[in-house]
Amino acid sequence: MESEFLSWLRARLPEHPRLSLGPGDDAAVLNMQPGAGCVLTSDLLSEGTDFESPPGDWGKVGRKALAMNLSDLAAMAAQPLAALVSVLLPRIGGLAIAQQIYDGMCPLVAEFDIPIAGGDTNSWEGPAVVSVTAVGQTTEHGLWLRSGARPLDRVLVTGSLGGSILGHHFDFVPRVREALLLNARYRIHAATDISDGLSLDLANILAASQVGATLDTGRIPISPAARRVARTVGGTPLEHALGDGEDFELILIVPPDEAPRLLSDQPLPVPLTQIGHIIPQPGLWERQADGSRTPLQPRGYRH
Amino acid sequence: MESEFLSWLRARLPEHPRLSLGPGDDAAVLNMQPGAGCVLTSDLLSEGTDFESPPGDWGKVGRKALAMNLSDLAAMAAQPLAALVSVLLPRIGGLAIAQQIYDGMCPLVAEFDIPIAGGDTNSWEGPAVVSVTAVGQTTEHGLWLRSGARPLDRVLVTGSLGGSILGHHFDFVPRVREALLLNARYRIHAATDISDGLSLDLANILAASQVGATLDTGRIPISPAARRVARTVGGTPLEHALGDGEDFELILIVPPDEAPRLLSDQPLPVPLTQIGHIIPQPGLWERQADGSRTPLQPRGYRH
Secondary structure, three states: OHHHHHHHHHHHOOOOOOEOOOOOOOOEEEOOOOOOOEEEEEEEEEEOOOEOOOOOOHHHHHHHHHHHHHHHHHHOOOEEEEEEEEEEEEOOOHHHHHHHHHHHHHHHHHHOOOOEEEEEEEEEOOOOEEEEEEEEEOOOOOOOOHHHOOOOOEEEEEOOEOOHHHOHHHHOOOOHHHHHHHHHHOOOOEEEEOOOOHHHHHHHHHHHHOOEEEEOHHHOOEOHHHHHHHHHHOOOHHHHHHHOOOOOOEEEEEOOOOHHHHHHHOOOOOOEEEEEEEEOOOEEEEEOOOOOEEEOOOOOOOO | OHHHHHHHHHHHOOOOOOEOOOOOOOOEEEOOOOOOOEEEEEEEEEEOOOEOOOOOOHHHHHHHHHHHHHHHHHHOOOEEEEEEEEEEEEOOOHHHHHHHHHHHHHHHHHHOOOOEEEEEEEEEOOOOEEEEEEEEEOOOOOOOOHHHOOOOOEEEEEOOEOOHHHOHHHHOOOOHHHHHHHHHHOOOOEEEEOOOOHHHHHHHHHHHHOOEEEEOHHHOOEOHHHHHHHHHHOOOHHHHHHHOOOOOOEEEEEOOOOHHHHHHHOOOOOOEEEEEEEEOOOEEEEEOOOOOEEEOOOOOOOO
16 A cells, blocks of 8 residues: 555655655655744644544545644744655555545645655554644744743734534634734734633643733634534533634734734734733633633643 | 643653754744755554554654654764654553653663654554654755665665564664764765665665666675574575565665775774675666576565
């Protein structure tokens, strides 16, 4: 299966000016901007855990594995450069699955100019596993970290949240372009992408920055999917927006004098919404209409 | 399991001057030599396919997964910089396994100064999977490719070959230092590491370079393990040296005026042996004592 797949793959992968070697040699060589930092992230998806067994569409699985990694690069405002894709597939039918996985990645490869530089193709008797490493580079505008939030900063999010299980977790477009644009034009103190859930991912920023936050929960942009999930499986739409995860939107921590400009400019094709404030006291809080605070337990999917 | 493991891992990973972020953020940032190419390679190992189920020693599995990737970097004479390690482990007992896998990597991390920059830790109901991506950089002396072999070049190998199943496939030391030293001091036209078997890996060089080779099979350095395997499972020691694979030695294609110097210098702690010649006609041949040639079928482990 492996050598047949490799032949199929080599014929499909276009030569790329950034890659001086394709997946044929022992390793691939990626030409980077001199002086840029090399940004590295990996995600692994497995059948029956991260996607259904068997999934209805292997192309969606491939697309998601690559898109999750691109979202991690976007979370730091890094420019994507290349990806390595390792798969572990059933012996029977594995070749067709491998081709569907790579076909599912192709539109993202083209859209974000992130050629597949190599990987490893294996077969076994078990369920399918897809492991992707994405490589990016820092830009002249630096990187966003989780640790940069400061008291009085504003908490903003892109898009709308919750209910991604209805389809968004497969279809989402990683916020790469949005992150690069914001980083070039605005001061952002800290950021992350929402993979585990708004409240849990924000809590990671708070812990890394040693601060707390209050959320104006009435302002959280709730997706139509969160409302639909609430009707069918219970919970409130807000609970789904706070904890569902896999929104792959950005949480942006913005200095108080920059947030109004960003909110009035609305420079992205997707809405930017202010949902809270950073405070010195640790913890995550819900701010009531009367100004009082109640603790908000971070909830979400802990990988 | 995952968050507990991450805490354990973060406490163990030393800060590294080359990494400006640890595995805690969305991605890691690796500082490279300005102008160097970024060399990327991935290998994935699975329980029951690449190692026994369960293995006697998870540390050996971790060590091998990292060492294989280092061997791929050595095959191109790239300098190792960092590794990303993704694991997929059983829910029950997975934390202890993860710790053993990383503990097994630690000596290589120290010996080759290749910090673990991140990865992804997952659990499921299935067998264990370890996926490693190694990142290296090109040096001022350039890279070795498979495609550089030319007629009249000599075929050399490091070390001795065959029978790695008896233990060498776990214990081998990737030829990173040897490759960097040879690349700095000698002209090497092409190279690869022996992962699938001498004859098959050499055939890959021949195909990439559009040449052929004759082997003086009497000169191939046969390991004591190849002789032991031949006694117990059959075949000749030479057949095991030609086809067993996972020797993780280097095949070096050396210009005719450089080979004598290299062979007389013997600059490595491990022997360098000339085993054949590159010829213009495609194919792999065994050269008899009387100078006649017979075809040699490449054999080995096709991943």
